[in-house]
Amino acid sequence: MHMNYIKTAVIAVLLLVLFLIPQIATTYTTSVALNILMWIGMATSWLILAGFTGYISLGHGAFLGIGAYFVASYWQILPLPILILLSGIVCVFVAAIVGYPVLRVKGPYFVILTLGLSEFVKYSLIYYEVNIRGTVGRILLKTPSIEDLYYWILVICLLSIATAYLIKRSRFGLALMSVKDDEEVAEALGVNAALVKWKAFAISAFFPGMIGAVMAMRWTYIDPYTVFNPMMSFQVTIMAFLGGIAYLHGPIIGATMLTLLSQYLWARYPNFYMFALGVILIFVVMFLPQGLAGLISNMKLPVLLNKYKVENKSLTKEK
Amino acid sequence: MILQGEKLTKYFAGILAVADVDMSLGENEVLGIMGPNGAGKTTLFNLLSGYYRPTKGSVTLLQNNITNCKPYQIVQMGLARTFQLVRPFQELTVLQNVMVGSIFGPEKTVSMSEGKNKAMDVLDFVELSHRAQALGKTLNIQERKRLEIARALASNPRVLLLDEVLAGLTPTESQKAVGLIKKIRKEKKLSIIMVEHVMKALMELSDRLVVLNYGRKIAEGTPDEVIQEKEVIKAYLGEKTSA
Numbered sequence: 001m002h003m004n005y006i007k008t009a010v011i012a013v014l015l016l017v018l019f020l021i022p023q024i025a026t027t028y029t030t031s032v033a034l035n036i037l038m039w040i041g042m043a044t045s046w047l048i049l050a051g052f053t054g055y056i057s058l059g060h061g062a063f064l065g066i067g068a069y070f071v072a073s074y075w076q077i078l079p080l081p082i083l084i085l086l087s088g089i090v091c092v093f094v095a096a097i098v099g100y101p102v103l104r105v106k107g108p109y110f111v112i113l114t115l116g117l118s119e120f121v122k123y124s125l126i127y128y129e130v131n132i133r134g135t136v137g138r139i140l141l142k143t144p145s146i147e148d149l150y151y152w153i154l155v156i157c158l159l160s161i162a163t164a165y166l167i168k169r170s171r172f173g174l175a176l177m178s179v180k181d182d183e184e185v186a187e188a189l190g191v192n193a194a195l196v197k198w199k200a201f202a203i204s205a206f207f208p209g210m211i212g213a214v215m216a217m218r219w220t221y222i223d224p225y226t227v228f229n230p231m232m233s234f235q236v237t238i239m240a241f242l243g244g245i246a247y248l249h250g251p252i253i254g255a256t257m258l259t260l261l262s263q264y265l266w267a268r269y270p271n272f273y274m275f276a277l278g279v280i281l282i283f284v285v286m287f288l289p290q291g292l293a294g295l296i297s298n299m300k301l302p303v304l305l306n307k308y309k310v311e312n313k314s315l316t317k318e319k
Numbered sequence: 320m321i322l323q324g325e326k327l328t329k330y331f332a333g334i335l336a337v338a339d340v341d342m343s344l345g346e347n348e349v350l351g352i353m354g355p356n357g358a359g360k361t362t363l364f365n366l367l368s369g370y371y372r373p374t375k376g377s378v379t380l381l382q383n384n385i386t387n388c389k390p391y392q393i394v395q396m397g398l399a400r401t402f403q404l405v406r407p408f409q410e411l412t413v414l415q416n417v418m419v420g421s422i423f424g425p426e427k428t429v430s431m432s433e434g435k436n437k438a439m440d441v442l443d444f445v446e447l448s449h450r451a452q453a454l455g456k457t458l459n460i461q462e463r464k465r466l467e468i469a470r471a472l473a474s475n476p477r478v479l480l481l482d483e484v485l486a487g488l489t490p491t492e493s494q495k496a497v498g499l500i501k502k503i504r505k506e507k508k509l510s511i512i513m514v515e516h517v518m519k520a521l522m523e524l525s526d527r528l529v530v531l532n533y534g535r536k537i538a539e540g541t542p543d544e545v546i547q548e549k550e551v552i553k554a555y556l557g558e559k560t561s562a
Contacts, residue, residue, distance in 0.1 A: 175419070
């Protein structure tokens with residue numbers, strides 16, 4: 001119980017700080033915080049499919065691109081909240097259509113397929129822009145202030161965390177976790193694996209769609225090469241793994257650390273960031289399969305063991 | 320009849336695994352399936368539980384034709400199975416393992432709390448409730464077998480398919496498992512089909528036996544009748560040659 005109070009207090013303080021940042025901090029700090037929140041939203045929504053079902057998607061960034069392009073296409077035509085919401089909904093539909101056949105593919109084939117599909121979307125869009133519209137890239141004028149955009153991202157980010165949290169504790173979450181562990185057995189016990197994977201994919205696409213919408217207004221200029229850059233998807237995946245995909249707070253830790261690292265490195269040693277990203281990925285895969293969150297929860301173990309030693313002397317003797 | 324297989328035939332890339340097998344299962348009956356290695360026992364199981372589509376033939380469960388149903392639909396219609404190689408969900412707790420069965424197995428929607436209570440009851444029944452919070456991967460083989468049965472029971476099945484639940488157990492453990500199957504029989508209203516290599520247990524538990532060899536049904540009847548059959552003796556011991 002005691003721990004729960006501390007937890008609630010910490011979360012309340014964090015939320016308060018996050019809420020106050022645009023009011024008290026400099027524009028630079030606000031923009032860094034906005035970036036962190038954006039990546040947390042991306043990585044947490046990625047977790048809803050990849051973390052819960054084990055279907056690792058390398059196409060999550062594509063939904064961000066779709067959201068961004070949707071906003072650019074209807075900019076100043078539709079009111080802002082509707083535009084953002086619709087960007088998410090469009091991505092849900094895209095995921096539902098694409099996911100139906102794609103989710104039948106398993107293991108590494110699924111990973112490659114998601115990567116291929118997002119590249120396919122990118123090049124189709126480039127073709128459309130160049131050959132039909134005659135331009136590449138779009139400019140958004142009269143975008144909202146960074147403070148306004150910050151609050152939009154904050155809301156989307158918190159929404160994605162809340163969604164992941166609620167799913168994890170629901171029957172739907174149990175079905176997803178059983179599919180991750182052993183899809184065939186899950187089906188033998190009555191889980192409609194194809195359906196729950198499909199739902200998870202569609203839900204996880206909702207958030208990057210909305211994030212893309214907001215980020216397009218932040219960037220004010222978008223082109224397919226940047227918003228459909230596969231690095232987006234890679235980064236989301238690396239963040240989630242760095243933090244630990246078995247934990248809800250894993251992507252939050254991973255996204256925060258990597259975004260801060262990239263801010264620091266881009267400013268001082270440009271190009272070094274990509275190198276660092278590669279090294280981190282190798283390190284995490286080899287030495288930290290549970291991620292930082294796993295490391296933290298394992299660190300509690302020695303404390304517990306010490307307690308046990310005091311209570312149980314026979315164990316101390318053996319040692 | 321609760322479950323009926325008619326003219327079940329399965330080819331794998333031209334190789335005949337099960338040929339023209341008719342079988343049926345009555346209310347509260349225990350049907351044993353025996354046969355030497357490669358006789359088609361597990362294939363027959365997979366045909367009944369929807370893992371394979373038969374090349375020919377049909378399966379009827381409680382008057383419904385389930386030949387083309389998916390495994391998850393078949394469970395919800397009342398037929399649960401265990402796997403020969405036990406497969407607990409490794410990263411889920413024992414309780415969560417059974418909850419998957421108690422929540423998604425029944426046809427109606429079951430809430431988390433309802434499913435949890437049901438799962439605890441089943442864990443009590445198979446005497447595994449003391450391990451409820453342990454992760455699936457930490458169980459020993461005997462506990463895994465019990466968990467496998469518990470998950471299947473949690474869906475409230477009318478038919479339970481047990482695929483070699485005794486294999487890999489020591490004689491004492493095996494004795495306990497036989498006790499558990501007897502208890503299921505006595506206390507739950509369901510019919511059982513079991514595939515087993517341990518002849519003694521099959522003889523003891525089954526009301527009726529079906530013997531397969533090379534994918535064909537070569538004998539059927541009460542345990543006492545079946546072991547008298549020449550075909551059965553031949554299949555197990557080989558033909559007598561003049562020495």
